[in-house]
Amino acid sequence: xxxxxxxxxxxxxxxxxxxxxxxxxxxxxxxxxxxxxxxxxxxxxxxxxxxxxxxxxxxxxxxxxxxxxxxxxxxxxxxxxxxxxxxxxxxxxxxxxxxxxxxxxxxxxxxxxxxxxxxxxxxxxxxxxxxxxxxxxxxxxxxxxxxxxxxxxxxxxxxxxxxxxxxxxxxxxxxxxxxxxxxxxxxxxxxxxxxxxxxxxxxxxxxxxxxxxxxxxxxxxxxxxxxxxxxxxxxxxxxxxxxxxxxxxxxxxxxxxxxxxxxxxxxxxxxxxxxxxxxxxxxxxxxxxxxxxxxxxxxxxxxxxxxxxxxxxxxxxxxxxxxxxxxxxxx
Amino acid sequence: xxxxxxxxxxxxxxxxxxxxxxxxxxxxxxxxxxxxxxxxxxxxxxxxxxxxxxxxxxxxxxxxxxxxxxxxxxxxxxxxxxxxxxxxxxxxxxxxxxxxxxxxxxxxxxxxxxxxxxxxxxxxxxxxxxxxxxxxxxxxxxxxxxxxxxxxxxxxxxxxxxxxxxxxxxxxxxxxxxxxxxxxxxxxxxxxxxxxxxxxxxxxxxxxxxxxxxxxxxxxxxxxxxxxxxxxxxxxxxxxxxxxxxxxxxxxxxxxxxxxxxxxxxxxxxxxxxxxxxxxxxxxxxxxxxxxxxxxxxxxxxxxxxxxxxxxxxxxxxxxxxxxxxxxxxx
DNA sequence: ATGAAAGCGCTAACAT
DNA sequence: ATGTTAGCGCTTTCAT
Numbered sequence: 001x002x003x004x005x006x007x008x009x010x011x012x013x014x015x016x017x018x019x020x021x022x023x024x025x026x027x028x029x030x031x032x033x034x035x036x037x038x039x040x041x042x043x044x045x046x047x048x049x050x051x052x053x054x055x056x057x058x059x060x061x062x063x064x065x066x067x068x069x070x071x072x073x074x075x076x077x078x079x080x081x082x083x084x085x086x087x088x089x090x091x092x093x094x095x096x097x098x099x100x101x102x103x104x105x106x107x108x109x110x111x112x113x114x115x116x117x118x119x120x121x122x123x124x125x126x127x128x129x130x131x132x133x134x135x136x137x138x139x140x141x142x143x144x145x146x147x148x149x150x151x152x153x154x155x156x157x158x159x160x161x162x163x164x165x166x167x168x169x170x171x172x173x174x175x176x177x178x179x180x181x182x183x184x185x186x187x188x189x190x191x192x193x194x195x196x197x198x199x200x201x202x203x204x205x206x207x208x209x210x211x212x213x214x215x216x217x218x219x220x221x222x223x224x225x226x227x228x229x230x231x232x233x234x235x236x237x238x239x240x241x242x243x244x245x246x247x248x249x250x251x252x253x254x255x256x257x258x259x260x261x262x263x264x265x266x267x268x269x270x271x272x273x274x275x276x277x278x279x280x281x282x283x284x285x286x287x288x289x290x291x292x293x294x295x296x297x298x299x300x301x302x303x304x305x306x307x308x309x310x311x312x313x314x315x316x317x318x319x320x321x322x323x324x325x326x327x328x329x330x331x
Numbered sequence: 332x333x334x335x336x337x338x339x340x341x342x343x344x345x346x347x348x349x350x351x352x353x354x355x356x357x358x359x360x361x362x363x364x365x366x367x368x369x370x371x372x373x374x375x376x377x378x379x380x381x382x383x384x385x386x387x388x389x390x391x392x393x394x395x396x397x398x399x400x401x402x403x404x405x406x407x408x409x410x411x412x413x414x415x416x417x418x419x420x421x422x423x424x425x426x427x428x429x430x431x432x433x434x435x436x437x438x439x440x441x442x443x444x445x446x447x448x449x450x451x452x453x454x455x456x457x458x459x460x461x462x463x464x465x466x467x468x469x470x471x472x473x474x475x476x477x478x479x480x481x482x483x484x485x486x487x488x489x490x491x492x493x494x495x496x497x498x499x500x501x502x503x504x505x506x507x508x509x510x511x512x513x514x515x516x517x518x519x520x521x522x523x524x525x526x527x528x529x530x531x532x533x534x535x536x537x538x539x540x541x542x543x544x545x546x547x548x549x550x551x552x553x554x555x556x557x558x559x560x561x562x563x564x565x566x567x568x569x570x571x572x573x574x575x576x577x578x579x580x581x582x583x584x585x586x587x588x589x590x591x592x593x594x595x596x597x598x599x600x601x602x603x604x605x606x607x608x609x610x611x612x613x614x615x616x617x618x619x620x621x622x623x624x625x626x627x628x629x630x631x632x633x634x635x636x637x638x639x640x641x642x643x644x645x646x647x648x649x650x651x652x653x654x655x656x657x658x659x660x661x662x
Numbered sequence: 663a664t665g666a667a668a669g670c671g672c673t674a675a676c677a678t
Numbered sequence: 679a680t681g682t683t684a685g686c687g688c689t690t691t692c693a694t
Binding site: 336352380385386 | 670671672673674
């Protein structure tokens, strides 16, 4: 077996409680003794067993992070930022992927529950009820979700969508498609809430099209609807979908932006690689990752801290949007 | 606090050891009692504390997975496949990202060590010595690395590179650049070993260019060298680098594939989105993820199992490679 | 400043 | 088939 606190105690001629104190409350132990213990520990390669100490203290110094799809380029920057922040604050981040499955999501949180101090849930797909049940079992922070009583980091995605639609209308588009996301997605609901709240009575008509799988494949399917319904512009649920739409459109011989303008959300790296380059709403995912870690750690200290952090988004105009064509069907 | 085995024992009127058995060895407990215990457990919402049981059994049913950069699209399919396989085999996968830093890599493995049954190390950057030291502390399986005494999953990346260079030579290229990867990368060494072993004496001359950061940014830097040294074809360390090279080349007014042919490695999703579409060597990352999990679990049962799994790669010819130009400098 | 003892939640002999 | 006991590696009173 590995080296335990007992081995260190023996090697340095003190009681195990002194060894323990050397690591958890160094000021309580004589400088000389401390040196001896530390020397023995490093000699033997001793590493405290966090699982064992967690059993007593109730703190593991681990944080769980659950995302729907690690393959969605939106998440890695968030994950890396959270990981960095966690490390700064002496915590270890465990990442888990749910494959867009709410069942797996719940399972994953439960499995994490006893092994972490809390779980960061990014864009959770489960219902509010289940979320509330889970928060009894483990501290939770949600990203891009608004649940009463839960600390949350929210990106102002509705506002971003509004700006995007305004951009489209300024270009003369009056038949605009809104590619909605998966059921259960707060971001998708939020986009619809703001966009339809703002524009339903205006001159430009926005048509909801969805739900769509939040993937390139989902976008290709959506492209067929875009062509069929004859809108001249589309705001997609995210960049992945937008990229799929552009692919689908290209295959159907529809030109972007001459025939149809396309806007995405997230500003993932590929959005600069497509031809034309994608106009998109950039979301501050790294900031969100850091904020989520901070919020979790804050809620540890103050059990009923339920702060909400709101982060701004920004429209990045590139080449996939342009003026509506003179004789466009929707015009 | 959460509900413990003691609460369940009390609620169902049995001793805690019976409750324990109900979960770990159901056949040893009377069907009727079992029902009662299970009922009480689900009533109370009891979940065994894996950390606590791990302390005794030495098995946590957790697996750690360490990658250099979760933002490299090569990894997500591997991670997802490993996660799926782990779930099938009743294990939970913890993912960690090292940010390409060997120090962090080692730290991360150590932090995982006591909380998992073993760690899957993908493309580790640390030295063999450190790797060998670590394997004393925790079971290890390496992916894309060849360390004596360690179970490993290796993609036949050298062979893939050889095929790619042959493809280039068949197109008439005789001045071929080889964009090498980061120091410490087995894949990069492997590519060089095979390519230079095979082609150093042939008519076509292959020039090593590197090391390069395994990112798009690294590729942009490499593009400048490609232009400066006047090669007519380049095999990049991976697709991300290849994409960066194409971007850099485009900005410098160099056409792909008319002026320079570019080949990547990995076949990540973006490689189908670039214009021209990228010719690349596809690596079976999902299969590697599954194999790594299987190997780890096998090595648990048979302490000195050190199997090596080798996976085939395949050249995917798309549009970024073409015949060498008639008057090319390198010709 | 250090040691002794109890116990975190659980499993695994060993009894019965 | 079930209960008793010891103990995994560690922290934390409580003594001294």
